[in-house]
Amino acid sequence: MKIAATKDNRALVIVADRAYDVTGALPLPPARHGGPWLPLFEEEMIDSFLDSLQLDQFEQVDLASTPLAAPIARPGKIIAAPVNYIDHKIEMSEQKTIAEYGVFLKANTSVIGEGDTVEIPYHDKRTDQEGELAVVIGRGGRHISREDALDHVFGYTASLDMTVRSTEDRSTRKSYDTFTPIGPWIVRTDELPDAGNLALQSHVDGELRQDTNTSELIFDVPQLIAYASSVMTLCPGDVIVTGTPAGVGPIKDGSPVSVTIEGIGTLSVVASASNAIAYADRPGAQVLIETTK
Known part of the structure; x- marks a missing residue:
């Protein structure tokens, strides 16, 4: 499994070259500067969130036409x-x-x-x-x-x-x-x-x-x-x-x-x-x- 972030602050999960937009399921709102994934890392919720996903419930997106951002835009250090x-x-x-x-x-x-x-x-x-x-x-x-x-x-x-x-x-x-x-x-x-x-x-x-x-x-x-x-x-x-x-x-x-x-x-x-x-x-x-x- 891969995780990615988009330039419009969406959270993507990629499995077998298929990308799913899971932004709506995030248990915490995206950080203003850190991107959609940083709050889940900071609260140590990232693994449990990803393991709970049923990806067939989410919309697929075309990676080739989706501009990506840094997956964590503001790491703690x-x-x-x-x-x-x-x-x-x-x-x-x-x-x-x-x-x-x-x-x-x-x-x-x-x-x-x-x-x-x-x-x-x-x-x-x-x-x-x-x-x-x-x-x-x-x-x-x-x-x-x-x-x-x-x-x-x-x-x-x-x-x-x-x-x-x-x-x-x-x-x-x-x-x-x-x-x-x-x-x-x-x-x-x-x-x-x-x-x-x-x-x-x-x-x-x-x-x-x-x-x-x-x-x-x-x-x-x-x-x-x-x-x-x-x-x-x-x-x-x-x-x-x-x-x-x-x-x-x-x-x-x-x-x-x-x-x-x-x-x-x-x-x-x-x-x-x-x-x-x-x-x-x-x-x-x-x-x-x-x-x-």
């Missing part, structure tokens, strides 16, 4: 894994991996969905694509063991962790609005019980940029959940983006960008530099110049 593939460590000339760096947080307002636009902030600094597997937490907790970790997963989706190559810390460089596309839907664990061996590819301007398998992760999904929950309490609806492999590179105005993950599907967005400014013109840049004189 987005936890991100830096340098979680060895080939990316080599590519970036990094001295450390996630084992030394730990995880970092991205702003939840950076989330967009299928077909949306990534806004490039600076015309003189690179913005790169990073295709990643994303994990959606269904059952929260603290100090979750590796052995129990997958019991806390609701499902999986695809993500693009967009990144400005500048001097700020990771959380800043990756938290611009539009910098966390996720989607096109969430695949529940009844359909995808284990994401430990999935092909992942990213394309930019039709060119294959990244080509790996999630079996190459340094911290796999259970280890990531165990580690992250040792630092912070995980809550239903939180999203963990698991890190990117080698092949990151710049995007430009008009670039189509996509990530395809086996068992999940393809998430596609487009880049725009229509509002880009010079890096030196960013707010606060003059203060930096004055303090370094």
Whole structure:
């Protein structure tokens, strides 16, 4: 089973390529910014609701003609894994991996969905694509063991962790609005019980940029959940983006960008530099110049 959200805030359930509009049966109203599914995650009602559905009672919709939104538009938090593939460590000339760096947080307002636009902030600094597997937490907790970790997963989706190559810390460089596309839907664990061996590819301007398998992760999904929950309490609806492999590179105005993950599907967005400014013109840049004189 998959769950999706539409741009007009409807809730879809997808089984065997058939999509059903279940919005009218939701036990809680859609969140203003989080979309139709977020309240059910927050109240830990998502599994019981989905398990109770009799889908033949609901109207089918044509997915091909239905614009989709991010399945969770405002996760409680987005936890991100830096340098979680060895080939990316080599590519970036990094001295450390996630084992030394730990995880970092991205702003939840950076989330967009299928077909949306990534806004490039600076015309003189690179913005790169990073295709990643994303994990959606269904059952929260603290100090979750590796052995129990997958019991806390609701499902999986695809993500693009967009990144400005500048001097700020990771959380800043990756938290611009539009910098966390996720989607096109969430695949529940009844359909995808284990994401430990999935092909992942990213394309930019039709060119294959990244080509790996999630079996190459340094911290796999259970280890990531165990580690992250040792630092912070995980809550239903939180999203963990698991890190990117080698092949990151710049995007430009008009670039189509996509990530395809086996068992999940393809998430596609487009880049725009229509509002880009010079890096030196960013707010606060003059203060930096004055303090370094």
